[in-house]
Structure formats: structure tokens, C-alpha cells
Amino acid sequence: MSEMGTGSATAGRRRPARERLLVTAARRFYADGVTATGIDTIVAEAGVAKTSLYNNFHSKAELVRAYLDARHEEWLATYRTRLEETVGPREAVLAVFDTYADHAEAAQATGFRGCGLLNAAAELPVGDIGRDVVRRHKETVEELIGCHLGQLLPSRPGEAGVLAEHLSFLLEGAMARAGLEGDGSRLARARTLAAALLDEAMAGS
Amino acid sequence: MSEMGTGSATAGRRRPARERLLVTAARRFYADGVTATGIDTIVAEAGVAKTSLYNNFHSKAELVRAYLDARHEEWLATYRTRLEETVGPREAVLAVFDTYADHAEAAQATGFRGCGLLNAAAELPVGDIGRDVVRRHKETVEELIGCHLGQLLPSRPGEAGVLAEHLSFLLEGAMARAGLEGDGSRLARARTLAAALLDEAMAGS
DNA sequence: AGTAAACTGTACAGGTCTGTACAGTTAGCG
DNA sequence: CGCTAACTGTACAGACCTGTACAGTTTACT
Numbered sequence: 001m002s003e004m005g006t007g008s009a010t011a012g013r014r015r016p017a018r019e020r021l022l023v024t025a026a027r028r029f030y031a032d033g034v035t036a037t038g039i040d041t042i043v044a045e046a047g048v049a050k051t052s053l054y055n056n057f058h059s060k061a062e063l064v065r066a067y068l069d070a071r072h073e074e075w076l077a078t079y080r081t082r083l084e085e086t087v088g089p090r091e092a093v094l095a096v097f098d099t100y101a102d103h104a105e106a107a108q109a110t111g112f113r114g115c116g117l118l119n120a121a122a123e124l125p126v127g128d129i130g131r132d133v134v135r136r137h138k139e140t141v142e143e144l145i146g147c148h149l150g151q152l153l154p155s156r157p158g159e160a161g162v163l164a165e166h167l168s169f170l171l172e173g174a175m176a177r178a179g180l181e182g183d184g185s186r187l188a189r190a191r192t193l194a195a196a197l198l199d200e201a202m203a204g205s
Numbered sequence: 206m207s208e209m210g211t212g213s214a215t216a217g218r219r220r221p222a223r224e225r226l227l228v229t230a231a232r233r234f235y236a237d238g239v240t241a242t243g244i245d246t247i248v249a250e251a252g253v254a255k256t257s258l259y260n261n262f263h264s265k266a267e268l269v270r271a272y273l274d275a276r277h278e279e280w281l282a283t284y285r286t287r288l289e290e291t292v293g294p295r296e297a298v299l300a301v302f303d304t305y306a307d308h309a310e311a312a313q314a315t316g317f318r319g320c321g322l323l324n325a326a327a328e329l330p331v332g333d334i335g336r337d338v339v340r341r342h343k344e345t346v347e348e349l350i351g352c353h354l355g356q357l358l359p360s361r362p363g364e365a366g367v368l369a370e371h372l373s374f375l376l377e378g379a380m381a382r383a384g385l386e387g388d389g390s391r392l393a394r395a396r397t398l399a400a401a402l403l404d405e406a407m408a409g410s
Numbered sequence: 411a412g413t414a415a416a417c418t419g420t421a422c423a424g425g426t427c428t429g430t431a432c433a434g435t436t437a438g439c440g
Numbered sequence: 441c442g443c444t445a446a447c448t449g450t451a452c453a454g455a456c457c458t459g460t461a462c463a464g465t466t467t468a469c470t
Contacts, residue, residue: 017417033328035240039458049418054459111331118381122327123238126316126387135385166398169391170371173378176323180340182331186374193371222447243427254448255429265428 017052021063022070029067030107030116035123064120068133071116075137078102079144089151090198093167096145097191100175104184114179118172142168153201163201167194222257226268227275234272235312235321240328269325273338276321280342283307284349294356295403298372301350302396305380309389319384323377347373358406368406372399 024046028037039060043050057063082095082102104112113119121134146164153160174190229251233242244265248255262268287300287307309317318324326339351369358365379395 032330033240035238035328036330038456040456049420050459051419051461052417055416060458113331114327119327121385122319122324123240125237125241126318131385138382138385162398165391165394166375168382169375169378169395169398171378172381173374173376176377176381177343177373180326180336180343186370189370190374193367193374244429245427254450256431256449257447259429260446 017046017048018056020046020048021053021056022066025063025067026070026116027110029064029120030113031111033123034064034067034120064130065133068117068120068130072133072137072140075099075103075117089148090202092148093145093152093198094191094195096141096167097171097187097194100171101184101187101191104175104178104187108183112179112182112184115172115175118176119179138168138172141171149201152198159201163197166197170194222251222253223261225251225253226258226261227271230268230272231275231321232315234269234325235318236316238328239269239272239325269335270338273322273325273335277338277342277345280304280308280322294353295407297353298350298357298403299396299400301346301372302376302392302399305376306389306392306396309380309383309392313388317384317387317389320377320380323381324384343373343377346376354406357403364406368402371402375399 021042025037025042028042028045039050039053042063043053053063057066079096079099082098083092086092086095100115103115107113117134117137121131124130142164145167146161149160149164149167150157153163170190170193174186178184178186226247230242230247233247233250244255244258247268248258258268262271284301284304287303288297291297291300305320308320312318322339322342326336329335347369350372351366354365354369354372355362358368375395375398379391383389383391
């Protein structure tokens with residue numbers, strides 16, 4: 001997503017080290033936290049020389065930033081897959097809830113611990129750029145919901161906005177609780193609550 | 206809250222060091238995160254000898270645990286104060302939302318960063334006892350809401366339980382978003398949403 | 411075959427981390 | 441006054457942290 005301007009000639013070669021570092025960093029950052037995970041742990045587990053890490057990233061902070069960006073892109077990809085299976089705006093809203101549930105299920109095997117982006121933001125100090133990345137990610141999620149709700153309630157844009165925020169709170173709250181409990185059942189119930197709110201809004205005046 | 210069995214004779218003397226450590230640890234753990242805050246930083250800022258820290262706490266993990274317990278007690282105290290000002294179960298539920306808003310406002314000056322307990326849990330690995338403390342805290346919050354709802358909807362206990370979980374999600378989701386944005390306006394809107402849900406439930410069949 | 415880029419392995423600098431040791435000092439109590 | 445317990449200051453052990461240096465090796469493409 002960042003610099004592939006050198007063209008496809010080098011694209012096939014330059015990947016291995018950087019990609020393995022990102023995959024390993026994602027695993028350890030999510031499982032153990034950003035601060036608690038050392039550079040040495042990552043390079044050892046990735047099977048890569050430490051020099052290669054600092055050839056691809058100028059600092060640990062930059063690796064963390066790449067991790068956050070990758071998580072966001074990964075979320076979008078899962079969401080788009082879910083969205084393709086839907087018909088109409090009501091199902092599209094619920095696809096956002098399903099995307100969260102997908103993450104919970106995927107992480108179940110290795111230890112589900114909630115939203116990786118929110119967890120990372122929780123250990124970054126006020127003012128850190130990483131917190132803005134996560135804030136914008138959550139705003140994007142709310143906007144996606146709001147976009148579908150705009151289609152569902154075309155004559156009531158104000159109500160759509162309020163409902164989008166309501167659903168965003170439901171989603172993030174359920175994710176936080178689910179992360180503490182280590183399983184996705186809270187997310188399933190949040191989806192049920194969301195579906196009821198959607199039906200109510202569609203039936204409403 | 207832990208060991209005051211030695212009686213009030215020593216109670217007046219033994220406090221200073223332990224108390225200053227807890228106050229300082231709370232400030233730094235909240236602002237910078239648990240892992241990123243070193244022992245040396247805490248003892249220096251508390252104006253206490255490092256030996257005194259290890260006389261009061263066996264390890265950093267125990268200090269973290271004391272921090273989590275203190276945060277929980279602090280939350281309960283704020284909540285009880287809020288509860289005293291209320292009349293009836295509807296207002297009692299909203300008092301829980303007000304308690305969260307109180308925290309946001311109090312932390313505003315030094316840097317509001319969301320729920321300290323949730324933030325701490327976010328950087329603890331799966332299996333850490335601290336995560337259970339936070340999970341139980343959030344369950345307590347939901348139970349308190351559920352208790353008031355049981356009074357509000359005495360003939361519909363099932364509905365009360367579902368609504369309690371719904372309100373808990375609203376609350377935690379709004380807190381997560383508020384923490385990312387650094388102010389409490391999201392919490393104010395969550396309170397509005399909660400009030401509407403309560404009115405609807407009271408008017409409902 | 412030759413060139414350029416990515417990659418490796420290791421060693422190291424300089425700092426910070428948690429936790430301990432130990433001798434000395436302060437403060438409340440009878 | 442004298443006892444006891446809390447507290448102080450400093451030094452240190454041993455591990456781990458991020459980031460750099462540098463010489464050598466692999467890999468891909470011409």
C-alpha cells in the first residue's frame with residue numbers, strides 16, 4: 001500500500017523479509033501488546049536478520065504504524081467480502097457486525113483479545129500519531145454504517161446519523177466486552193440488538 | 206481494602222509511602238500505560254525510596270493489581286455519590302452513564318484517554334489475572350444497570366436483562382470512542398440514547 | 411558472467427528494566 | 441529514653457531494550 005513505485009520488476013523479490021516481519025509483528029503485537037513486544041523477539045520469530053528490519057523500517061514506531069495501517073486494510077478487506085454477500089442496506093449494516101464477529105472467530109484459536117487497533121491505541125500516550133489512525137478507523141466504521149442507513153432511511157438523514165452512532169457504540173462496546181471474555185458471543189447478541197433497531201427504524205414513522 | 210487487620214494503631218503511620226506510590230502509579234499508568242511506565246519513574250515522582258515500594262508490593266505486577274483494584278473502588282465511590290442524587294430506577298440507570306462522564310471530565314485536564322481499566326486490560330496478555338479483574342468490573346457495571354432495570358420493569362425480567370446488556374454496550378462503546386477523541390461528548394450522546402431507550406421500554410407493552 | 415540489490419550474522423554501544431542488598435535515619439509508641 | 445517499624449539512599453546484578461556497524465552471502469536479472 002505504501003511504495004511500489006519501483007514497478008513489478010523488483011516487486012517479486014523485495015517482499016519476503018518485510019512481509020514476514022509484518023506478519024510476525026502483527027501476531028506478537030496483538031497477543032502481547034506493542035510495548036511488551038521487543039524487536040529481538042520479532043526478528044527471531046520471523047527468521048530474519050535485525051538489519052533487515054531496520055532496512056525496511058526506520059524505527060519500531062514505524063513498524064507499529066505499519067501494523068496499524070495493515071490492520072485497517074485487513075478489516076476493510078474482510079468487510080468488502082462480507083458486503084458482497086449482502087442484498088440491500090439493512091444487510092449491509094449487519095455486514096459490519098459480521099466483520100467484527102469474523103475477527104473474533106479467526107482470533108479464537110490463537111487467543112482472542114478484542115480489537116487490535118483499540119488495544120494498541122490503549123497503550124499509546126495522548127498525542128501519539130497511532131491514536132489518530134485508530135480514531136479515524138473507528139470513524140470510518142461509523143461512516144460506513146451511516147452510508148447504508150442513508151439508503152435505508154432516505155427521507156430521514158438526521159435519524160440515520162443518530163442511529164449510526166448508536167450502532168457504532170453497540171459494536172465497539174460489544175467488542176470490548178467480548179475481548180475481555182475471550183469469545184464472540186457478545187458480538188452475536190449485539191448483532192441481534194442491531195437488527196431489532198433496524199427493523200424498528202424501518203417500521204417507524 | 207487489603208490488610209488493615211493490625212488495627213488503627215499503625216493505620217495512621219503506615220500510609221504515606223504506600224499511598225503516594227498508589228497515587229503516582231495511578232497517574233502514570235493511566236497516562237502512559239502500564240508496561241511503558243517503569244518502577245524508577247514511579248518512585249522518583251512519588252518521592253519515595255525504591256526499597257519502600259518493594260516493602261509494600263512484592264512486584265510490579267502486584268502494584269498493577271493494586272492499581273486495578275483502586276480504580277474499581279474509585280469508580281464505585283463515584284457511582285454511589287451519583288446514585289444518592291437520584292430518584293427512582295430510571296435516574297439510577299442514567300447515574301451509571303453520569304459516572305462515566307464524571308471520569309471523562311475529571312481526566313480532561315491531565316489528558317483523557319478512556320477507561321483506565323479497559324486500557325490496562327488491553328495491554329495484558331490472555332490469562333493474566335488483571336484481565337479477570339477488569340472483566341468482573343464490567344460485569345458489575347452491567348449488573349448494576351440490570352438491578353435498576355429490574356425495578357423499572359418488574360413484570361418483564363427477560364427484557365430487563367437484554368436492555369441491561371444493550372445499555373452496557375452503549376456505555377462501553379461510547380467510552381472507547383470518547384477516549385480516542387479525548388473528550389466526553391460521545392458519552393453525553395450515549396446518555397441521550399439511553400434515556401430514549403428507557404422511556405421507550407417504560408412506555409412499551 | 412557480472413552487477414546491483416536484498417539479505418545475513420554477529421558484535422556492540424548506551425540505555426533502561428525489575429528486583430535485591432545493606433547500612434543508616436526518621437518517627438511514633440510505651 | 442528506648443524500642444520497633446517504617447523509611448531512606450545508593451549501589452549493584454543481570455537481563456533486556458532500541459538502534460548501528462560492518463563484512464560477507466545469497467538472489468535475480470541482464
